[in-house]
Amino acid sequence: xxxxxxxxxxxxxxxxxxxxxxxxxxxxxxxxxxxxxxxxxxxxxxxxxxxxxxxxxxxxxxxxxxxxxxxxxxxxxxxxxxxxxxxxxxxxxxxxxxxxxxxxxxxxxxxxxxxxxxxxxx
Numbered sequence: 733x734x735x736x737x738x739x740x741x742x743x744x745x746x747x748x749x750x751x752x753x754x755x756x757x758x759x760x761x762x763x764x765x766x767x768x769x770x771x772x773x774x775x776x777x778x779x780x781x782x783x784x785x786x787x788x789x790x791x792x793x794x795x796x797x798x799x800x801x802x803x804x805x806x807x808x809x810x811x812x813x814x815x816x817x818x819x820x821x822x823x824x825x826x827x828x829x830x831x832x833x834x835x836x837x838x839x840x841x842x843x844x845x846x847x848x849x850x851x852x853x854x
Contacts, residue, residue, distance in 0.1 A: 738842040740797050744782065744789035746838055751778040754831065758824075767824040770814055771831075774807055797845050804839050808832040 738746070754775030758768045785800040786793040795803075811832035815825040 736841055736843045738838065740843065740845075741788035743797075743838060743842045744785070744787050747778060747782040748789065750831075750834070750838075751775040751782065754778065757827070761823060761827065763824055763827075766818055767820050770811075770818075771827075774811070778807070801839050801842060801844075804835050808835040808839075811835070 752775070754771045758771040763771070781795060781800060781803050782789065783791045784793070784795045785797060786795065787797050787800070809832070811828040814820065815828050820828065
């Protein structure tokens, strides 16, 4: 069984859904200050580099999908570290690692460009 079953197109859909969640959820959870704005800026950044990614839902296609995945992982690392470094409250200290875990899962389950090309040739 292949564990990397998320196509770049499906990954793109999840990107925009996650970006929306990153922008909206901190307001619903009552975050303020850096707890709020780190998530909002992260969501806006995800929208920006998704629009620049060379996949189905990218608009300009300047960034390869593999680089996009590295940006995703970088954001996940930042979200794991932030609560400790920035002294977040209890709820935000749970929110950020949970969001990071979701990102890591999506990256781990996403097909890489070489895998997509091989699947198309079959």
